[in-house]
Structure formats: C-alpha cells, structure tokens
Amino acid sequence: MDTDQSKNKVSLKEVGLSADVLMGLYTCLLKTRQLDEKLRRLFRQGRFAGTYFSAVGQEATTVGSAYGLRDDDIIGPSHREIGAMVAKGVPLSVIVAQVYARSSSPDKGKSHPCHYGYRPKGIINPSSTVAGQTVVATGCAMAFKIQKKDNIALAYFGEGATARGGWHEALNFAGIHKLPIVYICENNLWAESVPASLEAGIEHFADRSKAYGFQGITIDGNDLVVVHKAASEAIAKARSGGGPTLIECLTYRWYGHSEIDPANYRRSEELEEWKKKDPILGTEKLLTKLGLLATGKREALVEQVNQEIEEAVKTAEATKYAEPEEAYNDVYSDKFPVRRDELGMGGKQ
Amino acid sequence: MKTTTFIEAITEAMAEEMARDERVFLIGEDIGLYGGVFKATKGLIERFGAERVIDSPISEAYIVGGCVGAALVGMRPIPEIQFADFITPAMDQIIQQAAKIRYRSGGAWTCPMTIRVCCGGEVGGGLYHSQLNEQWFFSQPGLIVLFPSTPYDAKGLLKSAVRGDDPVIFFEHKRLYRSLKEDLPDEDFTVPIGKAAIRKIGKDITIVAYGLMCHKALEAINVLEKDGISVELIDMRTLLPWDRETIFESIKKTSKVILIQENSKTGGVMAEIAASISEEMFDYLDAPVTRVCGLDIPMLPFAPPMEHFFLPNAEKITRAAKKVMEY
C-alpha cells in the first residue's frame, strides 16, 4: 500500500458531514465565488451603477453558516453576505436584478446594489447602517420566543460593527432573554480602512459575548466544514431554547472595501498570506481527499454555475428599470397614498 | 359611558387591543410591575404576563429596533419611549429601519408598530424632560405621526395605530395625562388617522393647533369671543400625513389663519403648514399667515419664569388674533 496516499486519506466520518451536505456546501461556495467575481467585472465595465461590495475570500463564512437554514428562519444581513443569499436559496436572477436595480429586483431598484433581501427566503432587506440589522434580527428572535415558535434568526456583521451602541444593546437583550439567535461576526481584520487594532481593545471579538452572558467562539472562517459545523451547533442550540451564540469567523476580503477602494492601506504580504488560505482551494483539497471531486467534476460544475450566472445577467440586462413614478410606491400601506408633486411647487400644476 | 382621563384612555386602548389581538405586546423601561413612570401600563403585566409586557433594559435603540424585527415576523409591538427627550438613541432604528423597511423591500416587509412617546412641557420637567421633538419625525416619509389632544382621540387613535399596517409615532402630552377627563363610550371605537377635528366652528379666523396647544387656543378663544371675534379651531391630531383639506376648507371660509406650535418655531411642523398655505391658498388670504410658537432656544429651560417665557399661551394667541383681525 502506498503510505503517502493513506496519509492523505480522510473519511467522511472524520469530517462529520455527509457527502450530500459537503457537495451542497461546495456548490454554493463555488457559485458565490463565480458570481462575485463576475459582478466585479461587470461593475468595472460600467454595466451597472453605484458601487459593488465584493466578498471574495469570505465565502466559507457566509455559505457555511447559512447553509441548511429553513425558509422561515430569518437572516439579518449587512453588506457582504452574497454567500448567505446563495446558501439560503435566493435565485441568482434575484441577486443580479438587485445589483442591476431593475424592476424585477425585490426592492424594485429603490435601495442599493449590494443590499440583498428576499422575503420568500426570510432575508430582511438591509439598511446601510452598520449593525442595523443585528438589532432588527434580535427583535425577530424576541418575537419567535413570544410566539413559542422554533424559528431562529441569524445576524451577520463585520468586526467593525461590534463597536456600535445598538449592537451592544441587542446582544445584551438577547443574553437576558436567551433569545434564539446566532450572531456571525465576519472578522476580516479591516473596517473599510481601519485595522482591527483600532476598532477594539480586545483581540478576539467573540470575547464580547462574555459581557452578555452567552458563549462566544473564534473559528477559522475560511474552513467551510469548521464554519458549517459550528454554526449548525449554535443554530440547534438556539432552536431548542439554549439561547444565543456569537461566532467570530476569521477571514479576509481580497479586494477593496468596495470596488472604488484600491485598499492601499494594507500590505500586499498580508493579502498573499490570506490567498494561500483560499476557502475554495481548501474545500477542494478536502473533497479530493474524500474522493468526492473526481477529475473533471470541478470543471463541469464551474461550467454549469457560469451558465446559470450568464443567464441571470442576460435576464437582468434585458429587464428595464421601473418607471420613475414607482418611487411613489411602498412608502406607506395603500391606505396612505403619497401626495404627488413632481414639480415641487405645490398647488395645481 | 365612563369618565376617563387621558392616561386611562391610553391604558384602556392598550389593554383592549392586547385582549383582542395576541400579536400585540408592550416593551419599555419600567413598564412592568412598576406600571410605567406615568402609570400608563398599570395593571397590564398582571393581566397579560411578562412575555407581553416586557421590562426593557435602558436600551432605546433595542426597544425600537427590536420591535421593528418583531413586527416583520408578525407581531404588533407597542414600544414605549419614556420621554421624548430620550428618543435620540433610537433615531437610527426609527428613521432607517421602521420608516424605510417597506420602501427598501419593495413592499415585501412591513412594520406595523406604534411607538408611544411621552412628551411636552409645562410640567416643570426642565431641559431634558419637556421636549417634544415631533418635527424630526414629521419630515420623515414612511412614518405616521399622531398627536391627540383629548382622551377620546387618545384612545381611538391609539387603536387605529395598533390596527394599521404602518409605523406610527404616537405623542402623548404629559400635561394632559391627568388634567383632562371625558366621558368615553363603553363600546369599541376608533378615530381615523389622517383626519383633523374641527373643535370649534367660527367665521373670522382659523386657528390650527395640536396637543396641549389646542387647550391654550380654547382659552384664548373664550377671551376673543367676548370681543366678538369668532374663531374656528382645528385640531390636527394627525401630523403626518396632515389633513390639508380640512385646514384649507376652513381658510376658504375665514381668510385668516394662525398656527400654534409648542415647540421652537424654526423648522417646526407649522413652518410646513404655513408654506403650503401660501403656495396653495394665496388667493383666499386676507392677512399674513401668522405663527405663535415656542422660542428658538433649546426646549425647555427649567426655572419657572423661563419655562413660562418659552411657551405659547392664551395671551400670546389672543394678541396674535387681534393683530390678524386688523387686516
């Protein structure tokens, strides 16, 4: 027997996940990466307006934690959770329509390219206020407790968001009432241009949970299996009345804060180090060892994913913006139509 | 019929809505066993339990933001902000979440929530327990802003707010809590949102006011009537969206208008009403649109002479009316 090969072998039992789950996770991971890179290119080509927040490098954190959630579980996202959208089953056509601000977008073009939300999958359309949806998602968990339901909420935020007052108010309340919520901190070491060392006086953001009376853990956010297992455990705990968990996922964004940021504040060595920990490569290595990624399988999958993405982009580009008058809708319920005053002059025009 | 104070009307509205609809719950500081600092929630925790009458930590951002989340998943929360002065920590959640979640989700997510806010001066509350701050919310599309001035309206509007599908800021003037009594019907009733009330019919001047200022106007009207000046008093009740029709119709009749506002003048609610009147009612006016407002200084200095100095009162309103009558 070839000793080298046996050393490389890993069993599914050791990994602790089924082949189906592993391949499902990997497919979402790959889809997210391909979609994210594609959207970056499209933005650079000027094909859609505004800006684009890439999450390339952070896919394992968002995919691993959202994968397996129920449709009626709630996600309170921030701005870098494209992977969570894919993993929770938001159609790619919906994600691309959002980025393109077309009439087919869930928000009909009213919000912002990367503010993904989709009610059929329990995803709250986010505001831009950092940590905003951490507070709101905690309120969803409060409601689930009052309603005696077993739904849970998942809140996503960057490490920078943990400096905000509302964030602390929310976690404090969740701790008091043992709410069914899991907090996912995507620690990518930077809040726009500000390094983690200037964001907090502690090294590990998970430690913040101690002040609120529940568990916080710091994990490798680029290891898809580690993230999925830690999140699943926390979700099961929340669902069964065990209260909240704060999971700090150590990860890194490969590109600027948004596409208009050259990220000159970071050392290139730092980026190179993290690229070696590419979640895609890591996952593929594991799948190969498990014998789940036979020669050609990856290429076939990439081909299939790219086709799906092309399709979504084509559809979005062929779809019109909503008429400007659409701007008058969805301010209030139908009971309170907005007064129309296009010229801003009042009176009869 | 039952004689009911303003604050009892509010307690009853909440109790009745909670009994009628299990999605309704309360959260706020000291609202549980203590019954609220003004006792608006007295007896409710005993009746509905601690899961529906939640004593919150001092966390205004969570009180409001948490209720937004609860509203998204099917609840009808009534959060309480103990004093309007302390609504500032909740601003982000009111303006960026509650007011915009319907808009930014293309109508997919909605936020039926009624934020009760205790507010107002003339109670010796000083700089940090007398503020109104209604003008901040008046300029935010997506919010409904209510400001009742009678026990009947307090009860009926609060019920409409809880039953509606939009986020509401419900201002309760603390000076009115125990100074007003009214016979209220025993059966269920509501007051429509978006409709002003004509409190007094008159023909010479229209006075527009809301909250405590309606009562200051009534005092002034008693004096003016003795001088033969007939005043029509409009109580706005709903500040946003405000009832243009009722105000404009009255001005068509009187051709003169005085707008009364307890808060500081600049950038207040009445600035918008005045601007709209001049844009749309110019042809009907016989006198300048006149405002009687609080002073343009921080609301509200504590020492009694300064507090009095700040606030509009019957005398100031009477003087304004006499001046307007000169045209």
Ligand SMILES: Cc1ncc(C[n+]2csc(CCOP(=O)(O)OP(=O)(O)O)c2C)c(N)n1
């Ligand atoms: C309250 C608030 N302040 C400032 C901003 C502008 N802003 C958007 S993202 C961001 C940095 C967020 O850092 P972090 O939470 O670590 O998330 P990351 O971008 O790294 O994913 C800033 C400052 C904002 N959106 N909200």
Ligand SMILES: [Mg+2]
């Ligand atoms: Mg960050």
